Amino acid sequence: TMRSTHMFSICLPSLLPADHSATVRGLQSIFQEQEMTETVHDTEGHGYLATFIGKNGRFAILRVHSHGLVTFDLQCCEGDDITQVDNLLNALEKKLKALLHGNVQRVKRLPALQRGAEVDRYWPTADGRLVEYDIDEVVYDKDSAYQNIKILHSQQFGNILILNGDVNLAESDLPYTQAIMGSGRECYAGKEVLILGGGDGGILCEAVKLKPKMITMLVIDGCRKHMRKTCGNVLDNLKGDCYEVLVEDCVPVLKKFVEEGRTFDYVINDLTAVPISTAPEEESTWEFLRLILDLSIKVLRSSGKYFTQGNCVNLTEALGEYEELLGKLSCKVDFSKEVVCVPSYLELWVFYTIWKK
Amino acid sequence: TMRSTHMFSICLPSLLPADHSATVRGLQSIFQEQEMTETVHDTEGHGYLATFIGKNGRFAILRVHSHGLVTFDLQCCEGDDITQVDNLLNALEKKLKALLHGNVQRVKRLPALQRGAEVDRYWPTADGRLVEYDIDEVVYDKDSAYQNIKILHSQQFGNILILNGDVNLAESDLPYTQAIMGSGRECYAGKEVLILGGGDGGILCEAVKLKPKMITMLVIDGCRKHMRKTCGNVLDNLKGDCYEVLVEDCVPVLKKFVEEGRTFDYVINDLTAVPISTAPEEESTWEFLRLILDLSIKVLRSSGKYFTQGNCVNLTEALGEYEELLGKLSCKVDFSKEVVCVPSYLELWVFYTIWKK
Numbered sequence: 001t002m003r004s005t006h007m008f009s010i011c012l013p014s015l016l017p018a019d020h021s022a023t024v025r026g027l028q029s030i031f032q033e034q035e036m037t038e039t040v041h042d043t044e045g046h047g048y049l050a051t052f053i054g055k056n057g058r059f060a061i062l063r064v065h066s067h068g069l070v071t072f073d074l075q076c077c078e079g080d081d082i083t084q085v086d087n088l089l090n091a092l093e094k095k096l097k098a099l100l101h102g103n104v105q106r107v108k109r110l111p112a113l114q115r116g117a118e119v120d121r122y123w124p125t126a127d128g129r130l131v132e133y134d135i136d137e138v139v140y141d142k143d144s145a146y147q148n149i150k151i152l153h154s155q156q157f158g159n160i161l162i163l164n165g166d167v168n169l170a171e172s173d174l175p176y177t178q179a180i181m182g183s184g185r186e187c188y189a190g191k192e193v194l195i196l197g198g199g200d201g202g203i204l205c206e207a208v209k210l211k212p213k214m215i216t217m218l219v220i221d222g223c224r225k226h227m228r229k230t231c232g233n234v235l236d237n238l239k240g241d242c243y244e245v246l247v248e249d250c251v252p253v254l255k256k257f258v259e260e261g262r263t264f265d266y267v268i269n270d271l272t273a274v275p276i277s278t279a280p281e282e283e284s285t286w287e288f289l290r291l292i293l294d295l296s297i298k299v300l301r302s303s304g305k306y307f308t309q310g311n312c313v314n315l316t317e318a319l320g321e322y323e324e325l326l327g328k329l330s331c332k333v334d335f336s337k338e339v340v341c342v343p344s345y346l347e348l349w350v351f352y353t354i355w356k357k
Numbered sequence: 358t359m360r361s362t363h364m365f366s367i368c369l370p371s372l373l374p375a376d377h378s379a380t381v382r383g384l385q386s387i388f389q390e391q392e393m394t395e396t397v398h399d400t401e402g403h404g405y406l407a408t409f410i411g412k413n414g415r416f417a418i419l420r421v422h423s424h425g426l427v428t429f430d431l432q433c434c435e436g437d438d439i440t441q442v443d444n445l446l447n448a449l450e451k452k453l454k455a456l457l458h459g460n461v462q463r464v465k466r467l468p469a470l471q472r473g474a475e476v477d478r479y480w481p482t483a484d485g486r487l488v489e490y491d492i493d494e495v496v497y498d499k500d501s502a503y504q505n506i507k508i509l510h511s512q513q514f515g516n517i518l519i520l521n522g523d524v525n526l527a528e529s530d531l532p533y534t535q536a537i538m539g540s541g542r543e544c545y546a547g548k549e550v551l552i553l554g555g556g557d558g559g560i561l562c563e564a565v566k567l568k569p570k571m572i573t574m575l576v577i578d579g580c581r582k583h584m585r586k587t588c589g590n591v592l593d594n595l596k597g598d599c600y601e602v603l604v605e606d607c608v609p610v611l612k613k614f615v616e617e618g619r620t621f622d623y624v625i626n627d628l629t630a631v632p633i634s635t636a637p638e639e640e641s642t643w644e645f646l647r648l649i650l651d652l653s654i655k656v657l658r659s660s661g662k663y664f665t666q667g668n669c670v671n672l673t674e675a676l677g678e679y680e681e682l683l684g685k686l687s688c689k690v691d692f693s694k695e696v697v698c699v700p701s702y703l704e705l706w707v708f709y710t711i712w713k714k
Contacts, residue, residue: 003426005364009473039396039408046414046434051396057403061418065434069360073430077403077422099409110479111487113467116366116426122467130468131703134671156670172705175698194441265451291415305424314491314511343530343698345704346488348513348529 005323006110012068020048020064125347126312144221152225157344165248169200171229172342177202179351188212197271201231215243216249254295267296269308274322288307310350334357365466369425377421379403383456483669484705508583512522514701526557527701528586534559536708545569551621555627558588572600575607611652624653626665631679667707689714
């Protein structure tokens, strides 16, 4: 069973208004065969537009735009027969090509969109593109006191952690964890490390392997159960030989560290990405980011390094804003950045390394 | 200007038929404000369905399905005002939430689909998922004697080579080239190498750096001009110190090599992926694949290795078929496989290493 929308677009080099009616008349036999009833809508000169309603609530929208574009959408309801639907689409495409005497530049038939399915497969990228994931199961879906936490299973990426609708990390995404730890260029042995966020356990799991002196991790939500390939068993205990996980709000703890004069060799901020937009409604996120950045630099040793994610490489404006911010800190810093392919993101991601001048 | 379709779906825990009319009446004021004219369609018991036509050919489809799903699609025409469209969608979402007294499980608003744009951004994955690329320019689009060759520019991936509608390689995709050369585990120095296909020049460009004795490449179409980050200048000359590019059909040349008893240390087959389906209409592609595989193994030294791509990791049936085929060759072979993230593919890809037992 499905509720789906099937779409295709056909581009023609040109189409005179006179051709509309011939094309449309030619298609009518197909809809008649399907026992679909036509309604023609008055577009006030914006091309031809007809809808067709059929059995099982099947509904089609056919438009012949001026300047040579034909679009066809077919909405199917739960219980509609997939083979029948495919046959209808095939017949329509074939007939249209015949009617237009092969005078077709491009036919584009998109994979069907699933509507209102229990398992939501559409999780747009940070730069706003529509992408469909191969998600087949909702593993976990709860609201914590801080955010909505979803864990969805992808056939190829394993379990994917989605926080407030943003793809956060999948079990396939070791490259994310490696990048936010400095891409293998750092020596963690004997070092003191502070991890902010990282509730998936990936950073902690990789960092303990590198024999640091002590890792302190500040996190509000954890997901030790469903991201085992990412966190291993490291989150099963909040305290280990060389690590301690504090399930607490970052800001007061960081402030306390500053007061106590506590410092770290590495600070890894995995709390949030750089906000996508610089619009006023994002101001509170920028404010939070500035606060965390400021406190983090205060607890960073002069020889230390601060690692954090940026955002999608395409969001040049937001990333530029962040880099400008780095130039304005009371403590002078330098930075480098790296573009990394994180498998489940379906877009290239920027990571920053920041150090005191 | 744009021709676009905006879609959203709203899931409700449940919705009694009696609620339909109240919900619909509540929304009518929004459409009236927009001077859109309503047509109600008879669904014969498959929920409520109305269409609304407005200025500039704007057209909306509102459905209230039984079992708690509301879908809304808005088709906009060239020249429609994006801000106005956004306002309409925002107003509708707000009103619906109010009418349903917050009794909403999930609201999903998808990024708008562009229809019939000059630059096509939708290139489905091998496993049939809908994905939108950040493509902003058509760099090249021609039919060769063998295939349609497109080179499209992606903001993040650089130029993307698309052959017969399949994403083949982008300038970001060094991981593809590395994987099909054995992921850095092989020593090419002093070796004789045969490359089949690889018209983008990526494999040749990387291989010449490794000081092989001789590389022979058989290719039908090349793209030395638009994939410079991939091929460097290696395709500017068809003959170099340690390589020769033969622009010829693979099969007769391979047959000639077999007759002459010519052999290679490495054969890299970059001609085609494993066919997506095992359906009869794909039989000719399987036939070609078997022929190339057979000839390749014949020209492979007993200590040699044969590298090739499989397909998307999700296509387990087609990959299984290929592996079964490997077990049935007249010359006994063994194989290993590796799953690699190729940045522009937006899906994980399988690569094979094959050697004689």
